[in-house]
Amino acid sequence: MPRAQRPHSPEAELAALSACTDDLGAGSVLSAELAEFCQSGVSVIIAVGGRGNVPLSGQGCACRVLEDGRMRILLLRRSNHAIIAAADQDAPIAVTFSQPLTHRSIQIKGINPATGEPTLSDRQAAVEQSAGLEQELRDVDYARRFTEAYCAVDVDDLVALDFDPVAAFVQTPGPGAGAELRK
Numbered sequence: 001m002p003r004a005q006r007p008h009s010p011e012a013e014l015a016a017l018s019a020c021t022d023d024l025g026a027g028s029v030l031s032a033e034l035a036e037f038c039q040s041g042v043s044v045i046i047a048v049g050g051r052g053n054v055p056l057s058g059q060g061c062a063c064r065v066l067e068d069g070r071m072r073i074l075l076l077r078r079s080n081h082a083i084i085a086a087a088d089q090d091a092p093i094a095v096t097f098s099q100p101l102t103h104r105s106i107q108i109k110g111i112n113p114a115t116g117e118p119t120l121s122d123r124q125a126a127v128e129q130s131a132g133l134e135q136e137l138r139d140v141d142y143a144r145r146f147t148e149a150y151c152a153v154d155v156d157d158l159v160a161l162d163f164d165p166v167a168a169f170v171q172t173p174g175p176g177a178g179a180e181l182r183k
Contacts, residue, residue, distance in 0.1 A: 028069050029168045029181070034106060035065040039125070041132015043098040046073060046161070048086040048113075058083040061153050062129035063097065064122060066162070071095070071110065073161045074118055074126045076154060084159055087113035093163050096171055100136040105171035106181070110163035123155040 030038075038044075044060030058080040064072040073095055077084065087093065093113050098105040118126070134151035138144065168181040 029108070029165045030065065030069075034168065034181070037099075037104070037106065038063045038071070038097045038108070039065060039129065040099075041129040041136065043096075043100065043133060044073060044075075044129075045096045045098070046075065046080070046083055047094045047096075048083055048091040050082055050086045050091065056082045056086055060095065060161075061126040061158065062122075063095070064125050069164070070162045071108065071165050072122065073163075074122050074158050075161060076157045077159045078154075078157055080159070084115055084161070087115055087161055087163075093161075098171070100133075100140045103172055105173075107169045107171045108165045109167045109169070110165045113161060113163040116160045116162070118155075118158045118160040122160055123158060126153050126155060126158055 039062070041062075044063055045057060046060050047055060047057045050056040058075060060073040060075045062074040064074070066072055075083065090113065093110045094107055095110070096105055096107045130151045130153045134147045137147040137150070142150075170177055170179045170181060
């Protein structure tokens with residue numbers, strides 16, 4: 001994997017959080033800045049516990065933070081059947097958001113997953129955020145052929161996966177990775 005051009009650190013993440021004054025409301029684990037980061041066109045990796053608590057992972061296309069504080073992950077149905085089935089069985093969820101240019105990574109853990117049909121706004125977000133990730137990957141020297149395939153979105157195959165975020169963690173590599181983000 002190419003090296004980050006502007007490496008981020010767990011310490012920077014924790015310092016930014018303590019200086020943060022923006023808020024999405026009482027009880028929210030996300031600051032407005034973290035919500036913006038999750039919706040900015042970064043890598044979205046989903047994990048759930050499947051039958052027998054077997055770990056399952058998949059790739060999302062985009063994220064939206066909804067007005068009620070729930071998070072919506074948009075993913076392709078055809079490549080995420082097991083994730084969707086586990087979510088429909090109320091499996092807890094973890095989603096990691098990573099920015100290729102800096103390796104900044106945040107993990108959000110959630111409960112009460114529900115799947116549904118995406119809205120027009122969801123479809124637009126999936127296209128825009130996937131294009132953002134594709135550009136990030138090109139900026140760190142991945143080949144166009146790879147980035148186009150990896151970031152391809154079929155808006156007719158999208159599923160919306162909503163959940164209640166209950167905890168956030170720093171996942172950026174380095175000392176302090178794994179620390180819980182608390183306001």
